[in-house]
Amino acid sequence: MRVTRSSxxxxxxxxxxxxxxxxxxxxxxxxxxxxxxLMGEIYxxxxxxxxxxLLAGYAGLVSVGQQAYVGFGGYGFFALAMLAxxxxxxxxxxxAVAGALVAVPVAMLIFxxxxxxxxxxxxxxxxxxxxxxxxxxxxxxxxxxxLPASIVKSLADSRDLxxxxxxxxxxxxxxxxxxTVFLILRSRRGLALTAIRDNELAARSLGIDIWRTxxxxxxxxxxxxxxxxxxxxxxxxxxxxxxxxxxNDWTAFVIFIVVIGGIGTLEGPIIGxxxxxxxxxxxAEMGTIYLIALGVVAIAVMLKAPTxxxxxxxxxxxxxxxxxxRRVQGIGRPEG
Amino acid sequence: MEWLNAILQGTLLGGLYALxxxxxxxxxxxxxxxxxxxxxxxxLAAYLGLVISAGLGIHPLLALxxxxxxxxxxxxxxxxxxxxxxxxxxxxxxxxxxxxxxVIIQNxxxxxxxxxxxxxxxxxxxxxxxSAGGLTIGVLPLxxxxxxxxxxxxxxxxxxxxxxxxxxxxxxxxxxxxQLMGLNRAxxxxxxxxxSLAVTGIxxxxxxxxxxxxxxxxxSRLIFGFxxxxxxxxGNLWGxxxxxxxxxxxxxVGGQIHPSLQLLAGHLVFLLILAIRPRGLFPxxxx
Amino acid sequence: xxxxxxxLNRLDARYGDFQALxxxxxxxxxxxxxxxxxxxxxxxxxxxxxxxxxIRNAPEAIAWKGQPIGRLxxxxxxxxxxxxxxxxxxxxxxxSVEENLIIGGQLGRRGPxxxxxxxxxxxxxxxxxxxxxxxxxxxxxQMVAIGRALMSNPELILMDEISLGLAPVIIKQIxxxxxxxxxxxxxxxxxxxxxxxxxxxxxxxxxxxxxRVSLEGRSDTVSRDEISxxxxxx
Numbered sequence: 131m132r133v134t135r136s137s138x139x140x141x142x143x144x145x146x147x148x149x150x151x152x153x154x155x156x157x158x159x160x161x162x163x164x165x166x167x168l169m170g171e172i173y174x175x176x177x178x179x180x181x182x183x184l185l186a187g188y189a190g191l192v193s194v195g196q197q198a199y200v201g202f203g204g205y206g207f208f209a210l211a212m213l214a215x216x217x218x219x220x221x222x223x224x225x226a227v228a229g230a231l232v233a234v235p236v237a238m239l240i241f242x243x244x245x246x247x248x249x250x251x252x253x254x255x256x257x258x259x260x261x262x263x264x265x266x267x268x269x270x271x272x273x274x275x276x277l278p279a280s281i282v283k284s285l286a287d288s289r290d291l292x293x294x295x296x297x298x299x300x301x302x303x304x305x306x307x308x309x310t311v312f313l314i315l316r317s318r319r320g321l322a323l324t325a326i327r328d329n330e331l332a333a334r335s336l337g338i339d340i341w342r343t344x345x346x347x348x349x350x351x352x353x354x355x356x357x358x359x360x361x362x363x364x365x366x367x368x369x370x371x372x373x374x375x376x377x378n379d380w381t382a383f384v385i386f387i388v389v390i391g392g393i394g395t396l397e398g399p400i401i402g403x404x405x406x407x408x409x410x411x412x413x414a415e416m417g418t419i420y421l422i423a424l425g426v427v428a429i430a431v432m433l434k435a436p437t438x439x440x441x442x443x444x445x446x447x448x449x450x451x452x453x454x455x456r457r458v459q460g461i462g463r464p465e466g
Numbered sequence: 467m468e469w470l471n472a473i474l475q476g477t478l479l480g481g482l483y484a485l486x487x488x489x490x491x492x493x494x495x496x497x498x499x500x501x502x503x504x505x506x507x508x509x510l511a512a513y514l515g516l517v518i519s520a521g522l523g524i525h526p527l528l529a530l531x532x533x534x535x536x537x538x539x540x541x542x543x544x545x546x547x548x549x550x551x552x553x554x555x556x557x558x559x560x561x562x563x564x565x566x567x568x569v570i571i572q573n574x575x576x577x578x579x580x581x582x583x584x585x586x587x588x589x590x591x592x593x594x595x596x597s598a599g600g601l602t603i604g605v606l607p608l609x610x611x612x613x614x615x616x617x618x619x620x621x622x623x624x625x626x627x628x629x630x631x632x633x634x635x636x637x638x639x640x641x642x643x644x645q646l647m648g649l650n651r652a653x654x655x656x657x658x659x660x661x662s663l664a665v666t667g668i669x670x671x672x673x674x675x676x677x678x679x680x681x682x683x684x685x686s687r688l689i690f691g692f693x694x695x696x697x698x699x700x701g702n703l704w705g706x707x708x709x710x711x712x713x714x715x716x717x718x719v720g721g722q723i724h725p726s727l728q729l730l731a732g733h734l735v736f737l738l739i740l741a742i743r744p745r746g747l748f749p750x751x752x753x
Numbered sequence: 754x755x756x757x758x759x760x761l762n763r764l765d766a767r768y769g770d771f772q773a774l775x776x777x778x779x780x781x782x783x784x785x786x787x788x789x790x791x792x793x794x795x796x797x798x799x800x801x802x803x804x805x806x807x808i809r810n811a812p813e814a815i816a817w818k819g820q821p822i823g824r825l826x827x828x829x830x831x832x833x834x835x836x837x838x839x840x841x842x843x844x845x846x847x848x849s850v851e852e853n854l855i856i857g858g859q860l861g862r863r864g865p866x867x868x869x870x871x872x873x874x875x876x877x878x879x880x881x882x883x884x885x886x887x888x889x890x891x892x893x894x895q896m897v898a899i900g901r902a903l904m905s906n907p908e909l910i911l912m913d914e915i916s917l918g919l920a921p922v923i924i925k926q927i928x929x930x931x932x933x934x935x936x937x938x939x940x941x942x943x944x945x946x947x948x949x950x951x952x953x954x955x956x957x958x959x960x961x962x963x964x965r966v967s968l969e970g971r972s973d974t975v976s977r978d979e980i981s982x983x984x985x986x987x
Contacts, residue, residue: 192561194502239737242744243696245557246500250692251740254733257689261730377685382569389562418573425570432562433551632856635847642807643843645827646836648860648905 136453143451154301158294166297170365172407173304177358178380179387179399181351184311187394188323189347190330192245195252197381198236198259199229199352201374203359205263208369211281213268218285222299222360229356233349241341241348253377260375274370282367296365303361307354312396314350315454319343327394378421386424390431392438396452401440469722471601476718478604480711481611482676485669486691487698487706488618489662495701495751496634496658497553499560503568505688507663510571511537511670512679513579515586526586526675534667541663545656553655568684575681586674610672614710617665618703624661634658686729693736699746708747712739756819758783758940759804759835759909764814764823766796766803773799775964781909786941788951788972791961792984797944798840800961801913804942805837806830817909832860836907840914840944842898844886851882853897857904864906865937871900874930892923899927899934909940916947928954948980962986 136144157166178196186192206225210216216224240251264272286292314320322343325333334340359380363369373379383406391402406424413420435442444450486508493499501507511533519529548567552559594605625631637644637654645651673679673687690713698709713732720731739746757780766774773796781787791797802808804815806827814823817833825833836857844853854871872879875896881889886897895915902910916924924947931954935941945951952958952972960968960983968975968983981987 186558190557192558194565239740242740246502246561247692247696249502249561250500250689253685254689254693254736257686258730258733258737261733265726265730378569382565385562385565386569389566393558418577421573422570422577425566425573429548429563429566429570432559432566433548436559629856629859632848632852633859636845636856639845639847640843642827643839643845645807646805646831646839647856647901648828648831650826650828 137450139449140451140453144453147451151305155298158290158297163290163293166293168407168411170297170300172403173300174358174362175384175387175406176400176403177304177307178355178384179391179403180308180311180396181355181358182381182384183388183393183396183399184314184347185351187388187398188315188320188327189344190327191344191348192249193252194249194377194381194385195254195256196351196355196384197375197377197379198252198256199233199355200359200362200380201256201259201263201371202232203229203356203361204363204369204374205266205269206356207360207364208269208275208277212275212278218281218364222357222364225360226353226357229359230349230353233352236352237345237348241345256375256377260371263374264371270370272371274368274373276368277364285364296361299361299364303358307358308396308400310350310354312452312454314347315396319346320454323347382421383424386428388438389428390424390438392440392442392444394437395440395444396454397444397450398438398440402438405439467600469719472718472722473715474601474603475607476715477711478607478611478714479718480694480707480714481607481614482669482672482710483690483694483713484614484707484710485610485617485665485672486687487694487710488614488621488703489665489669490688490691491695491701491703491706492621492665493658493662494695496638497655498638499549499553500564501549501662502561502564502688503571503684504564504666504691505686506568506571506575506681506684507537507540507666508670508673508687508691509575509679509681509684510540511663511667512586512674513575513584514667515671515674516584519586526588526671527591530668530671533671534664537667537670538660538664541660541666542656544663545659546652549659550652550655568688572681572684579681581680581682583678583680584674585678586671588675592675606675610676613668613672614707617668618707621661621665621703630657690732693732696746697736697739699749701751702746702748705746705748705750712747756783757781758818759942760816761800761804762814762816764800764803764810766799766808766810766814768799768808773964774803777961777964777966779959779966779969781940781942784938784940785957786935786943786955788955788958789942789944789961790946790948790951790958790980790984791967794963795961796964797961798913799964801837801840801911801942801944804830804911805835807837831905832862834862834906834908835911836902836905836909837911838898838902838913838915840917842891842894844894844897844901846885846887848886849883850878850886850889850897853886854878854900854904857901858906860905862906866903866906868904871903874903874933875900892919892926895919895923895927903934907939909942910935911942911944913944914946915943916945916950924950948984960984 157169182196203225206228207221210221210224211218236255240248240255243251263269269275286295322338325338326340326343330340387402387406388399390405392398410420431438490501490504493501514533514536515526515529518532519526548563549560552563591606596603596605625634633649633654636647637649637651641651694709694713695706697712698705712735716735717728717732721728759781761777761779764774764777765772777800789797789800799808803810806825806829810823812821812824816822822830822833848856854868877893878896878900889897899915915927928950943951943955955972958970958972958975959966960980962983963986967986968979970979
């Protein structure tokens with residue numbers, strides 16, 4: 131009897147994925163500047179969606195305040211690069227670490243709340259972060275700050291190279307994020323998470339430390355979200371409290387993406403992001419209507435097909451692109 | 467004297483926060499549902515008040531006569547049509563659906579009314595004040611506070627002295643067994659939501675009279691209501707009033723220290739209470 | 754031969770993913786008191802809950818006075834005049850004793866039972882009317898649960914293990930009151946672990962064994978042997 135993880139579909143998907151990845155790395159040579167920008171945006175949303183999904187779909191921690199860490203990462207990066215003179219490529223990971231560190235006391239506070247109250251608690255935290263940022267004159271206070279040209283140039287000399295660097299950074303962050311989440315889910319901890327998600331009481335009776343597991347997931351997610359945040363605002367070249375901590379941009383869209391794509395699966399956020407951007411490019415730039423439409427679709431999905439688009443596909447075909455579930459092979463048929 | 471005045475203003479403001487919170491507290495008590503769209507529904511009520519009072523040329527407080535039943539109807543339809551389908555053991559559906567509703571309402575209002583700040587005109591009431599012992603008490607804040615106390619007293623009376631209140635308590639205790647009594651669960655939940663939004667209607671109109679509003683402020687109203695509930699303790703309506711007052715006073719004192727610290731002071735007091743008394747000051751039930 | 758008021762027609766009931774009843778066919782006549790016996794896990798409570806509408810079934814699997822009610826909600830079933838005294842009493846903790854009784858009469862159905870009569874039947878409850886219902890002793894809580902069901906003036910009362918966890922003297926007290934409860938033409942289904950008790954107060958008995966009806970007989974003529982075999986599935 132063996133426990134295997136891959137199926138033939140997931141093996142094929144992995145191979146295809148590798149090829150796709152190589153093609154994407156080469157993008158600065160075959161894509162236009164606008165396409166590079168778009169792809170970079172997609173990678174960052176895939177990252178945010180994957181992280182939110184880990185938190186909510188796997189650990190059961192529904193946060194509507196992840197913008198706290200997006201903004202924290204952005205401001206952290208700006209502070210390190212502008213005020214402390216740290217090189218860009220060092221400032222980004224440092225901002226991520228800072229995000230993870232600040233998540234520790236935050237978690238200790240808001241883990242006292244459960245369910246929907248936890249969710250609103252995360253919102254309060256985001257508000258506090260926003261208000262504090264608006265009170266910090268060194269980072270521009272309420273009106274924000276712009277990244278000085280010198281720092282921008284330090285990334286690379288030519289504009290083309292800078293665009294390429296920003297693109298590669300985004301791609302790298304996405305691979306790092308999805309890879310990390312994948313490894314977590316594949317590990318013992320990941321199994322614990324699935325057990326917790328399916329039945330918390332049973333999981334606890336098996337000796338799984340629920341609090342520690344959730345805490346770990348929360349802190350790691352915060353750090354990686356901060357990393358994405360730092361990168362977002364490196365690209366925007368400008369940061370302000372409202373943009374950094376925008377619930378619409380960093381939470382509403384992300385949640386809708388994950389719900390529609392398929393919550394609780396690794397493939398869901400990716401599919402959801404692709405769908406989101408495909409729709410956005412075909413619809414004219416109508417932010418408000420788009421949000422309403424997405425909201426309606428997300429509600430409909432939640433009521434009628436809670437496993438989302440990927441959930442429906444997987445139910446029909448049994449396909450799994452990421453080898454995550456464990457199959458037991460080789461059990462003989464029972465007698466009689 | 468300024469400090470005393472600030473504390474007084476904060477206390478009265480707490481009445482408004484308690485009104486924000488009462489509806490939230492009610493539906494959590496009856497059906498363990500937290501409505502993330504609650505704040506946006508308060509704003510919706512304010513816009514409803516605007517449309518009705520401007521359209522009929524009547525005073526906003528008079529418009530309450532129409533706003534409250536309208537909001538109650540919206541609440542009943544919302545619960546029966548959509549939210550009842552999310553009730554169950556899984557926490558994700560109600561959370562995500564009410565989140566979606568929040569975004570839809572906010573953006574719907576944005577589309578309908580633009581982002582321009584609006585205000586309900588209450589005429590002389592807005593500036594009228596009473597003097598007592600060197601303190602000036604605004605008539606409007608006093609009215610808000612008294613209304614909040616009356617609403618909470620009314621809700622308590624309803625809960626403990628009427629058949630509807632019995633039905634709410636029984637359904638909250640044991641949904642299944644309540645059905646055995648002939649209570650249609652879907653209907654009871656919808657009535658609770660209708661009542662919650664009726665209170666929200668009052669809160670929204672008062673909000674609109676007190677400050678200018680626009681579609682985006684729903685989120686922070688929800689947070690104030692939520693903080694009042696948590697500070698006061700779950701399942702206790704009078705506790706919610708106390709929570710609202712504490713929040714209002716914290717904000718007022720913070721604002722007295724420095725105007726930009728007003729909101730932050732409220733949040734910090736909330737976080738402090740969460741840290742040292744996670745169940746709130748006067749809890750009556752578990753989260 | 755009176756017509757059955759309640760009939761079960763090949764009822765297959767599920768409890769979550771698990772099937773608890775297999776093709777249960779039984780009936781209760783007007784004014785009749787019927788017993789359901791069986792070991793733990795035999796499906797007795799699932800049967801009670803199915804009749805009461807807490808579990809949804811195929812419409813024709815359960816019929817009340819000829820009408821299919823298998824798919825009805827519990828509140829709809831209650832309105833028809835079927836009341837359940839649930840296993841474990843399940844009183845409302847937030848309500849006082851009197852409030853538990855009052856809410857039992859929520860439907861406002863006409864009949865001989867009202868608050869006064871319930872207090873006559875169980876005088877101790879009147880003394881404790883304003884106490885929190887769950888602060889009473891087990892036996893008293895059982896009285897409240899029965900009284901609550903009676904307040905709806907049902908035509909059929911279902912009693913699920915009312916002697917569970919009670920001292921023998923209390924059980925006797927409650928069973929002595931049974932004739933006064935069902936005396937006026939009310940039909941009843943009594944689920945009981947205590948076989949002797951069950952047989953002593955009922956006209957007919959069904960035995961359930963692993964979700965199936967293993968015995969149907971008259972309470973006064975059925976033999977010990979038959980019951981043992983049916984109970985344990987031998």
